[in-house]
Amino acid sequence: MPTVAVDGVTWRIGAVPIVDDVTLHLEPGEFMALIGPNGAGKTSLFNLISGLRRPSAGRILLDGTDVTGLAPHRRARLGLGRTFQTSAVFGSLTVAENVALAVQARRGGATRAWRRRRDRDIAVRADQILADVRLSERAASLAGSLAHGEKRKLEIALLLAGEPRVLLLDEPMAGVSAEEVPALVSVIRGLTAAGGRSVLMVEHHMDVVLDVADRVAVLHHGALLACDTPGAVMADAFVQEAYLGEQL
Ligand SMILES: Nc1ncnc2c1ncn2[C@@H]1O[C@H](COP(=O)(O)OP(=O)(O)OP(=O)(O)O)[C@@H](O)[C@H]1O
CATH class of the missing domain: 3.40.50.300 (P-loop containing nucleotide triphosphate hydrolases)
Known part of the structure; x- marks a missing residue:
């Protein structure tokens, strides 16, 4: 099919x-x-x-x-995931924070008891995605400081966060x-x-x-x-x- x-x-x-x-x-x-x-x-x-x-x-x-x-x-x-020609990246957040936010948006909220576990899971998934798009070494950089090609990788990472x-x-x-x-x-x-x-x-x-x-x-x-x-x-x-x- x-x-x-x-x-x-x-x-x-x-x-x-x-x-x-x-x-x-x-x-x-x-x-x-x-x-x-x-x-x-x-x-x-x-x-x-x-x-x-x-x-x-x-x-x-x-x-x-x-x-x-x-x-x-x-x-x-x-x-179904789609990128646009205009970027949805938060320039004043780090690369890792951008991806973590996108993963969190996909997974939704959690009760207080589960929050630490959830935050750890989100960080692990964000790390995996950054490795998949070969941006791991830029994880701590501000997204606004990326070169065009790196920004495109980050946009793909944000898309992948939606699984x-x-x-x-x-x-x-x-x-x-x-x-x-x-x-x-x-x-x-x-x-x-x-x-x-x-x-x-x-x-x-x-x-x-x-x-x-x-x-x-x-x-x-x-x-x-x-x-x-x-x-x-x-x-x-x-x-x-x-x-x-x-x-x-
Ligand atoms: N909302 C709209 N109102 C009027 N005409 C439109 C609208 N959307 C697209 N068109 C027209 O439809 C045609 C196809 O546009 P489209 O943007 O889909 O082409 P494209 O292949 O993506 O082009 P490009 O490579 O330039 O992005 C064009 O002639 C465009 O002017």
């Missing part, structure tokens, strides 16, 4: 289809990249999957459950310097390594897409032009034609 099923989804503004009859299945443990020229509808499709927008037609399923009518926080509780089974990553390389890209790519590649977590990523850096994606979905004027292995997609005549003269 697909982790995320987008079935015949259309989103219109007035009569104009922004997302046009898209069917896309993200399998457990799969890393899928979503590419397409500016204005192709990538962010709109993310908004439909995460629940910020409701489709004009079609259905969205998470692990077989129809979530088309559910609000974003309900989908988050079902295991998602599906991650929607919106241009994780945006604003990251060339020297920081390999380290961030290796963190991102590792996201699907453990426990069947799935990733859908919008990214304009084609070298990164070809490096990390199991499959690449191509949107063009809101419609799905292709969805296949990176090699097959790059060899596709329609894809090449669609991008002639256009930047991916």
Whole structure:
């Protein structure tokens, strides 16, 4: 069963289809990249999957459950996590404090008797997450002092604190310097390594897409032009034609 099923989804503004009859299945443990020229509808499709927008037609399923009518926080509780291009990091707190807060938000309150035990558990989980995103050595630094690539890692850490089974990553390389890209790519590649977590990523850096994606979905004027292995997609005549003269 697909982790995320987008079935015949259309989103219109007035009569104009922004997302046009898209069917896309993200399998457990799969890393899928979503590419397409500016204005192709990538962010709109993310908004439909995460629940910020409701489709004009079609259905969205998470692990077989129809979530088309559910609000974003309900989908988050079902295991859907999303990063945004704008950051949700508290710059005046340390890296570790940011992650601990996110873990605590996920776990909820505790009675006084359980608080010490809970605080210890939260710290342990926050340490694990920081190790997963290779930020352990920056744990005590103020989040506001991080370089762009480190901040992106922290944003991924905050997402992981919600224990998602599906991650929607919106241009994780945006604003990251060339020297920081390999380290961030290796963190991102590792996201699907453990426990069947799935990733859908919008990214304009084609070298990164070809490096990390199991499959690449191509949107063009809101419609799905292709969805296949990176090699097959790059060899596709329609894809090449669609991008002639256009930047991916
Ligand atoms: N709320 C809205 N109202 C009007 N038009 C919109 C709205 N949201 C998106 N659009 C239009 O829909 C089209 C697709 O936009 P979208 O942001 O989804 O594309 P994108 O592929 O994410 O582009 P980019 O790579 O530039 O982020 C664009 O032409 C955009 O102007």
